[in-house]
Amino acid sequence: xxxxxxxxxxxxxxxxxxxxxxxxxxxxxxxxxxxxxxxxxxxxxxxxxxxxxxxxxxxxxxxxxxxxxxxxxxxxxxxxxxxxxxxxxxxxxxxxxxxxxxxxxxxxxxxxxxxxxxxxxxxxxxxxxxxxxxxxxxxxxxxxxxxxxxxxxxxxxxxxxxxxxxxxxxxxxxxxxxxxxxxxxxxxxxxxxxxxxxxxxxxxxxxxxxxxxxxxxxxxxxxxxxxxxxxxxxxxxxxxxxxxxxxxxxxxxxxxxxxxxxxxxxxxxxxxxxxxxxxxxxxxxxxxxxxxxxxxxxxxxxxxxxxxxxxxxxxxxxxxxxxxxxxxxxxxxxxxxxxxxxxxxxxxxxxxxxxxxxxxxxxxxxxxxxxxxxxxxxxxxxxxxxxxxxxxxx
Numbered sequence: 188x189x190x191x192x193x194x195x196x197x198x199x200x201x202x203x204x205x206x207x208x209x210x211x212x213x214x215x216x217x218x219x220x221x222x223x224x225x226x227x228x229x230x231x232x233x234x235x236x237x238x239x240x241x242x243x244x245x246x247x248x249x250x251x252x253x254x255x256x257x258x259x260x261x262x263x264x265x266x267x268x269x270x271x272x273x274x275x276x277x278x279x280x281x282x283x284x285x286x287x288x289x290x291x292x293x294x295x296x297x298x299x300x301x302x303x304x305x306x307x308x309x310x311x312x313x314x315x316x317x318x319x320x321x322x323x324x325x326x327x328x329x330x331x332x333x334x335x336x337x338x339x340x341x342x343x344x345x346x347x348x349x350x351x352x353x354x355x356x357x358x359x360x361x362x363x364x365x366x367x368x369x370x371x372x373x374x375x376x377x378x379x380x381x382x383x384x385x386x387x388x389x390x391x392x393x394x395x396x397x398x399x400x401x402x403x404x405x406x407x408x409x410x411x412x413x414x415x416x417x418x419x420x421x422x423x424x425x426x427x428x429x430x431x432x433x434x435x436x437x438x439x440x441x442x443x444x445x446x447x448x449x450x451x452x453x454x455x456x457x458x459x460x461x462x463x464x465x466x467x468x469x470x471x472x473x474x475x476x477x478x479x480x481x482x483x484x485x486x487x488x489x490x491x492x493x494x495x496x497x498x499x500x501x502x503x504x505x506x507x508x509x510x511x512x513x514x515x516x517x518x519x520x521x522x523x524x525x526x527x528x529x530x531x532x533x534x535x536x537x538x539x540x541x542x543x544x545x546x547x548x549x550x551x552x553x554x555x556x557x558x559x560x561x562x563x564x565x566x567x568x569x570x571x572x573x574x575x576x577x578x579x580x581x
Contacts, residue, residue: 204283218282220252226342227253228383228515231285231292233303233376234545234560235317235354235367240495241265242365243545244315244358246303247504248285248292250278251386251515257282258514259290260504261305263313263360264497267532269540270311270360271503272525275518288523289314298325298350301376307359310525317356317367319374323417323427324451325350329443331431333384337394347379351417351427351559373558375415375545385507386515408567410434411543412461414477416550416559418489425449426555428479428489430459444479446487455482463491463563467578469532470542470565471496487552491561494547500531501562502541507581509540538580 200218213221220227228251235244248259258275274288285292289306295318304316325348333343353369410433417427430444444456456479463475472493479487501507503526505514528536531544545560568576 203281222382223253224382225251225253226382226384226386226515227251227380228345228386229378229380230383231376231378233319233374234499235303235319235372235374236494236545236547236558236560237372237497238494238547238549238558239371240493240497240547242358243497243499243547244317244354244367245499245501245504245545246290246292246305248287248290249514250282252278252282254387254515254517256515256517257287258505258516258518259287259292261290261303261313261315262499262504263315263358264499264531265360266497267530268528269500269503269531270313270525270527272305272308272310272313272523273503273505273512274521274523275516276521277517277519288521308523310523311527312361313359315356315358315367317354317358317374319352319354319376320369321350321352323351323425323447323449325378326427326429326445326447326451326453328429328431328445331441331443333441335394341382343382343384345379345381345383347377349375349377349415349429351375351415373417375560386513388513388516407436408434408569409564410566410569411564412463412561413563414548414559414561416489416548416557416561418550418552418555418557420553420555424555426552428487428550428559430456430477430479432459432461446479446481456480457482463572465563465565465572465574467574468534469537470563470574470578470580471498471532471544472546472548472561472563474548490551492549492551494549494558496532498531498544498546500528500540500542500544502539502543503528506543507541534580541581 200216205217231248233246243264245262260273262271289308291304293302307314331345335342354374412432415429427447433441444459446454458480460478464473
């Protein structure tokens with residue numbers, strides 16, 4: 188283990204390897220963040236999906252600097268089945284290490300090529316080793332800054348970039364190795380950091396939020412849609428879209444949308460108008476269209492078709508919590524667990540793993556065709572969508 192310089196009598200953070208570089212932004216070392224907020228999080232996520240919708244792979248890694256925790260998860264879905272492995276560890280003396288248990292994140296070429304790996308393990312019979320190569324440059328979403336409902340504490344102040352590309356490598360399920368080829372798969376990744384909602388167990392002497400994670404989450408009518416996708420025209424021109432849309436009781440409280448170009452330029456979307464259909468029993472996306480009213484004028488309409496019934500559910504990855512577990516919770520030196528679900532569309536299972544899933548989609552705009560994913564949470568009664576309160580689930 189490396190030795191790091193720490194002065195017990197100083198208010199300056201310990202020296203780590205990153206401090207050797209000329210990248211400091213605050214008057215402290217890289218061992219410290221600008222805030223001691225316990226919900227400060229830096230998070231890596233990626234979804235790899237077969238274009239025909241028959242298989243999906245997810246990877247997640249979170250560093251909770253002020254909690255002394257790094258956790259991660261890896262999942263594979265085929266058909267309606269999903270296998271998930273989770274791991275959590277203390278940060279120890281080297282916060283630069285980006286691995287936890289069998290999960291590894293490796294930067295090969297910044298902003299272009301990264302590696303995601305889940306080694307063989309005793310938790311579930313899945314493993315993979317996949318390298319992402321970008322098709323588009325990374326693009327920022329709008330800052331997600333949100334105050335708590337009392338108007339005082341800022342509950343979310345996160346910046347995030349996402350990137351679209353192709354995966355290459357292999358995945359194993361129950362001893363069967365399957366090659367992951369760029370011509371058959373697509374991949375979507377993001378990297379975010381800041382003060383994040385729904386980190387750790389709720390502190391009982393702090394007023395709970397009603398937006399994420401607590402017993403009142405999704406109270407009434409709540410809609411969340413997050414989606415990146417890319418289209419390619421017959422002449423090879425690439426255009427990518429991304430939007431993040433949230434509304435509560437019919438009122439939009441966060442919306443970010445862009446039409447992105449390969450040269451890095453972005454066209455701002457003034458208004459996103461989803462016109463999508465969902466299955467009432469499972470709240471699963473069925474398809475539809477999304478209208479993008481552009482800030483500089485004009486509207487782009489993209490047709491959405493769901494590719495197959497396979498999708499990794501993010502609940503077992505601790506998104507919105509799972510079986511009482513939360514992102515960033517201290518679990519000691521190392522803890523690993525996981526499970527397999529034979530049918531993720533079974534209602535008792537859905538109520539446990541939640542409806543948010545990385546749903547593979549095929550997209551069309553004019554003669555341009557492409558692929559993407561869409562994550563949705565549609566809670567409450569939505570008569571205009573044919574969704575009933577009786578079948579609502581988070």
